[in-house]
Amino acid sequence: MAKELKGADVLALGFMTFAFFLGAGNMIFPPLAGLQSAGDLSSSIVGFLMTAVGLPLLTIIAVALAGGGLETLSKVLPKGLSLALCIAIYLILGPFFATPRTGLVAYKLGFSPFISNPDWLTQALYSLGFFALTFYLAIRPGKLLSVVGKVITPVLLVLLAAIAVMLVFHPLGEMGSSNAAWHKAPFAKGFLEGYMTMDTLGALLFGLVIVNALKSRGVEDRKAQFRYLCMAGAMAATGLALVYITLFFLGATSGHLVTNPKDGADVLVPAIEALFGPAGLYLLATVVTLACLTTAVGLTSSCAEYFNAALGLNLKLVAAVVATGSALVANVGLSQLIAISVPVLFFVYPVAIALVALRLLAGVVGHKRWGQQLVVGITAFFALFDGLKAAGLPVPEQWLSHLPFFEDGLGWLVPTAAALVVMSMFRRAEAVRSEVLN
Structure with missing residues (x-):
């Protein structure tokens, strides 16, 4: 008989899955998108949810059906191309884009609001400390990940629920108007903006991590793994959808608080301060820093395990290279890093979508x-x-x-x-x- 998980274990699995996805991009892109598409909010939200929630959920289902992650799905390609695609996606999620972004968002939301003159030196020093801690935890993941489902995720959910309640009863202001680009094609812009969360790519890695977590609990039956993975994915998708909708409305009603924001952090910080005062910023800083650190540790660990298994490289050495590279890349600045990553994601994301579609x-x-x-x-x-x-x-x-x-x-x-x-x-x-x- 297949081993069955208790209800509390299934809930913890859903929280863990949610925590894996809720990182840097999930917090910074919706507020700016909401600000820029306020006059066409419904269409832009639907487009965003398709690629930032729907596709990651379908990817987790595809991983469950295939019984493996990116390496398994890409086996439809010739061996050399499959290896090249896997390496490219791991580098994108590792030291090139996603992992450095966690440090940047943690700095912008968790540190820079509390210092008088943030500059390149404070950012460099913060990046060095953040990714040194990331490396330390990545080779000892139990130190941090054991508390993800029990502490970090519930606290973050409470904060986001508080934001939603405040927006209902004490809205920041009236809905603004869309800028020209969003007004012309709000659904398509939202669809492409969802790429930037990189959650579909992340699901190719995290889906297998969740399968391994189930195996560690004694769930070896493939049908049971599929059922629990779908349940965890559905819970995570529901949580993410509510987070995104809340942050879209936060941005759409905060036009009077910001002028020419460079990124979502420039919208989120003044909006949270307007809702909760200075105390809200401290809570936001704590939770976002922990969420970003969790994601950074997960991505660094995944990269190290992949290159260790695929190329025989020393696991600790790869983790050190990923952490060092991320610290260096993080100092290009958040808006610059986002601008650089856009063309790459426009190419890689559709390929990942095609692989998922072929499996489904x-x-x-x-x-x-x-x-x-x-x-x-x-x-x-x-x-x-x-x-x-x-x-x-x-x-x-x-x-x-x-x-x-x-x-x-x-x-x-x-x-x-x-x-x-x-x-x-x-x-x-x-x-x-x-x-x-x-």
């Missing part, structure tokens, strides 16, 4: 490797142009402009959908042919 739709599109590689290849081809365009580099717009949604940064969407339809038609034709022959 395997019963419809079949398991032909050449067909799966065709779908991923078509996605990567058109996503590359989206990435180049986002980077401001020249692309052949004379023919790309005919693609639906290309102007919105989603030129890959229709070609990928068409490739999946062709694959499903081919599989159906093969099934009919087999029935006729038999």
Whole structure:
């Protein structure tokens, strides 16, 4: 008989999953997006939730179905390309973008509001200390992660619930208006803004971590693992959706508090201070710093374990390289790091989405490797142009402009959908042919 978890264990698993995802990007992107799309809030929220909540949940389900994470899903590709994709995504989530961002957000929300003259030196020193602690905890994850579900996540949920209640009974102000870019295509902008949380990429790593956590509790049955993983993913997705909606409304009603914000932290800090006074900033700083540290430790540990398993590199050495690289990259500044990461995510995210879609739709599109590689290849081809365009580099717009949604940064969407339809038609034709022959 398959081992069953108690209700408290399932709840703790859901909290742990929520904590894995709730990090830097989840706190800073919704407030700024809400401020910029206030006049078209509903459409922008729906678009954002699709990529920041829906896709991570589907990715966790795909991981559960596949019985493995990124390495398993990417096996549809040739071995060299699969390895290259895995390395690229681990580097993006490691020292290149996601992990440095945790230190930057912790600095902007948890330290700089309390010092009179924050400058490059204070940021450098903070980054050094933050990632030194990250390294220490990453090679001893039980020191921090054991309290994630019991302490950090509940406190953060209480704070976010308090924000939601205050917004209902004491709103910051009237809804503002959308800027030109958001008003033109609020759904598409929200969809692309959801990329920036990097949660779909994170789900490719964290899904396997959750499976391993279930195994450590004695849950070895694949069906039971699938059920519990889906339950944990659903709880995390519900929590994330409520967080995002709350922070969107926070941004949409705080237009009178900020002028030309560079990033979401510039919106979140004055809004929290207006709602709760100085005490709110101290609570926000404590919880966000712990949440960012938790995410940094999880990402650093995941990178170290992957490169140790895939390339035989020393685990502690990889963790040290990731922490050191993250400390260096963190000093480029939050808004600059976000700007650099956009073109990369415009290319990598659609490829990850295609891999997840192939796993979820395997019963419809079949398991032909050449067909799966065709779908991923078509996605990567058109996503590359989206990435180049986002980077401001020249692309052949004379023919790309005919693609639906290309102007919105989603030129890959229709070609990928068409490739999946062709694959499903081919599989159906093969099934009919087999029935006729038999």
